[in-house]
Amino acid sequence: MKRISATLVIVTFIIMFFSFPATANQTDYLVEDFTDLVYADGTQHWAYNQMSDLIDMGILKGYDGGTVWDEELGITFQAQKALPDKKITRAEFAALLYQTLNLTPQTPSESFTDTIPSWALDAVNTLAAAGIVKGDPEGTFRPGDNISRAEIATMIVQSLNDNTEQEGKVFSDLPDKDSHWAYPFIEKASAIGIINGLPDGRFAPNRNAKRAEALTMLYNFLLKDKTQAPEDQVILDCSDAMLKAMEKGIGREGTTVDLSGAEPFLTGREKLILNDSVEYLNEMKQQVTVNYQVTYPGEIVRKSDRLAEVIYETLITVQAEEQKMEQRAKEHYYLMKMGNEWYIYSDDLEELT
Numbered sequence: 370m371k372r373i374s375a376t377l378v379i380v381t382f383i384i385m386f387f388s389f390p391a392t393a394n395q396t397d398y399l400v401e402d403f404t405d406l407v408y409a410d411g412t413q414h415w416a417y418n419q420m421s422d423l424i425d426m427g428i429l430k431g432y433d434g435g436t437v438w439d440e441e442l443g444i445t446f447q448a449q450k451a452l453p454d455k456k457i458t459r460a461e462f463a464a465l466l467y468q469t470l471n472l473t474p475q476t477p478s479e480s481f482t483d484t485i486p487s488w489a490l491d492a493v494n495t496l497a498a499a500g501i502v503k504g505d506p507e508g509t510f511r512p513g514d515n516i517s518r519a520e521i522a523t524m525i526v527q528s529l530n531d532n533t534e535q536e537g538k539v540f541s542d543l544p545d546k547d548s549h550w551a552y553p554f555i556e557k558a559s560a561i562g563i564i565n566g567l568p569d570g571r572f573a574p575n576r577n578a579k580r581a582e583a584l585t586m587l588y589n590f591l592l593k594d595k596t597q598a599p600e601d602q603v604i605l606d607c608s609d610a611m612l613k614a615m616e617k618g619i620g621r622e623g624t625t626v627d628l629s630g631a632e633p634f635l636t637g638r639e640k641l642i643l644n645d646s647v648e649y650l651n652e653m654k655q656q657v658t659v660n661y662q663v664t665y666p667g668e669i670v671r672k673s674d675r676l677a678e679v680i681y682e683t684l685i686t687v688q689a690e691e692q693k694m695e696q697r698a699k700e701h702y703y704l705m706k707m708g709n710e711w712y713i714y715s716d717d718l719e720e721l722t
Contacts (some may be wrong), residue, residue: 470528474491681702
């Protein structure tokens with residue numbers, strides 16, 4: 370879904386270029402398409418940031434929200450629902466975790482005795498083969514049962530690269546290791562920062578989790594698992610290559626922009642931003658000269674085993690006859706690991722005066 374004003378001035382367009390919404394390779398919908406994450410008064414759901422990132426990554430897909438008329442843009446678009454306060458089943462969470470881990474489908478040595486829905490079969494079987502899910506003593510997985518907070522913590526801890534022993538937070542309803550079967554998993558998740566508990570000091574391990582809670586734990590897992598984080602250069606190899614392709618493609622002589630060299634380094638919402646960006650940049654370059662310069666190296670401000678953020682300082686110059694405009698900025702690029710490779714899934718621009 371395209372969202373752009375028909376009366377954009379040059380500088381505004383250049384700023385929007387780096388955050389322009391478009392259909393992505395892993396998800397057909399953008400954060401802006403989810404109508405239940407921001408309320409009528411403009412406030413956001415408490416898990417908005419975590420869920421937004423997971424949407425950008427292509428992990429959170431959502432549900433059909435029908436068609437909605439956008440008054441400001443004068444268009445109808447296909448809305449989505451994240452349903453953040455809806456309870457989540459064991460099969461649904463298994464599918465989300467499977468997507469998060471980007472696993473290759475596997476078959477476990479023993480199958481579950483109950484029927485797993487086809488849409489979750491690869492996820493459940495692969496997680497079982499990896500020892501992340503084990504099911505019940507009688508051999509059932511119970512895919513349609515709502516998942517508990519303890520079960521989520523257990524599945525996530527079973528997925529960690531971090532095998533270190535750490536003491537976690539003591540919750541008022543989990544005073545010691547004999548208080549719950551999942552105590553060691555909850556303690557580990559707490560120690561790393563995947564879970565924080567409820568405002569009243571409890572963890573409520575047996576309470577059925579809402580989708581927002583499950584997705585927040587998933588996002589924290591991606592952010593906090595750090596024992597196998599790569600060397601900085603591994604991440605910079607991806608972001609540097611993408612930006613050098615951008616510099617080359619925008620600065621080409623003539624009126625044609627070619628950003629195809631950047632595409633192999635992108636995923637999620639960022640993947641097809643280039644297609645819309647190229648269209649509008651080419652329209653601009655018929656009237657003005659556009660140049661894009663990046664200062665290397667970038668600065669890695671955070672990284673984990675699976676996520677990273679890199680900042681670059683850039684200069685965009687627009688020349689229209691005798692008029693010249695410059696915009697200096699810090700560009701934040703967000704990367705995720707898929708398989709053995711790193712890809713940029715989102716970005717943000719911070720203007721510099």
